Amino acid sequence: MLEIDGLRKRYGDLVALDGAGFTVRPGEMFGFVGANGAGKTTTMRIVMGVLEADGGAVRWQGEPVGFATRRRFGYMPEERGLYAKMRVAEQIEYFGRLAGMSPAEARSSADELIERLTLTERRDDEVAGLSLGNQQRVQLAVALVHRPELLVLDEPFSGLDPIAVDALAGVLAERTAAGVPVVFSSHQLDLVERLCDSIGIIKAGRMVAGGTVAELRARESRKLLHIVVTGAAPGWTDRLPGEIVSKTDRPPAGESAETARYDEVVLVPSDDQEALRVAGQAGQVQHFGWQRPSLTEIFREVVA
Numbered sequence: 001m002l003e004i005d006g007l008r009k010r011y012g013d014l015v016a017l018d019g020a021g022f023t024v025r026p027g028e029m030f031g032f033v034g035a036n037g038a039g040k041t042t043t044m045r046i047v048m049g050v051l052e053a054d055g056g057a058v059r060w061q062g063e064p065v066g067f068a069t070r071r072r073f074g075y076m077p078e079e080r081g082l083y084a085k086m087r088v089a090e091q092i093e094y095f096g097r098l099a100g101m102s103p104a105e106a107r108s109s110a111d112e113l114i115e116r117l118t119l120t121e122r123r124d125d126e127v128a129g130l131s132l133g134n135q136q137r138v139q140l141a142v143a144l145v146h147r148p149e150l151l152v153l154d155e156p157f158s159g160l161d162p163i164a165v166d167a168l169a170g171v172l173a174e175r176t177a178a179g180v181p182v183v184f185s186s187h188q189l190d191l192v193e194r195l196c197d198s199i200g201i202i203k204a205g206r207m208v209a210g211g212t213v214a215e216l217r218a219r220e221s222r223k224l225l226h227i228v229v230t231g232a233a234p235g236w237t238d239r240l241p242g243e244i245v246s247k248t249d250r251p252p253a254g255e256s257a258e259t260a261r262y263d264e265v266v267l268v269p270s271d272d273q274e275a276l277r278v279a280g281q282a283g284q285v286q287h288f289g290w291q292r293p294s295l296t297e298i299f300r301e302v303v304a
């Protein structure tokens with residue numbers, strides 16, 4: 001289990017981390033999200049010992065993390081670090097050897113990752129000549145090659161095409177199934193929502209929300225009502241009790257309105273039963289139900 005506790009870090013006068021912390025359990029995929037400059041990279045660098053914290057602690061299996069422990073971690077830094085002139089397979093093997101693998105182990109692990117991350121046709125190319133997305137795949141292979149006990153990945157999905165996203169998600173799911181905790185940062189919230197067991201949201205160096213997506217939905221979000229009414233006279237939505245978050249009178253593309261008028265409203269109701277009554281009196285209620293907020297909506301709410 002990885003425990004990050006009360007991290008503090010200043011760069012001169014700028015407070016980058018102000019008590020940030022979270023826990024990642026064995027086999028858990030943890031999505032670390034926050035706006036630009038919120039402190040994600042700084043946190044990951046401290047976990048990996050690239051930066052020293054001014055305060056707080058990082059523990060692995062209950063013990064403070066040191067150099068020997070970090071060698072067993074896999075890290076994909078924000079500043080990608082590959083040898084431009086080295087060939088793909090050679091490079092991945094080299095990093096496996098650096099982490100203490102035998103030549104045979106490093107080769108077989110590199111071969112497996114090359115295949116999984118669909119780099120087979122590029123295995124003898126120099127990294128410098130690869131597209132950015134392919135360089136990213138090599139960087140991921142380097143982080144994974146020594147079969148680390150913990151994975152810390154700074155925006156591993158950025159710049160990958162959808163096939164590479166699926167390939168990487170598959171590799172990470174295998175590692176978590178084997179008990180490895182994975183922490184990754186991302187701005188692709190739909191992906192985070194799809195892949196992660198739990199999520200931490202950081203804002204200005206502090207954690208502002210955390211838990212499973214279901215917990216976040218239950219705890220952090222306002223309850224939204226989604227209402228669709230056809231055939232109502234214009235202006236009826238003014239009678240709805242509560243705050244209208246969005247509304248449109250245009251039916252979704254591809255669906256023609258059967259009646260002259262279509263209204264779709266998202267409402268934070270002050271009285272849901274009254275909202276139902278108003279909608280029913282106004283026209284034909286086609287849909288009336290609670291809307292589950294997406295992670296993007298929750299993010300906007302807690303980070304705003």
Ligand SMILES: Nc1ncnc2c1ncn2[C@@H]1O[C@H](COP(=O)(O)OP(=O)(O)OP(=O)(O)O)[C@@H](O)[C@H]1O
Pocket residue numbers: 011014015016034035036037038039040041042043
């Ligand atoms: N070496 C540095 N010197 C001075 N300030 C820094 C340094 N590194 C980061 N910062 C500042 O610390 C804050 C946190 O930065 P950090 O890179 O950790 O954010 P982030 O959440 O990873 O952002 P992004 O999503 O843009 O990658 C920002 O205000 C950033 O400008």
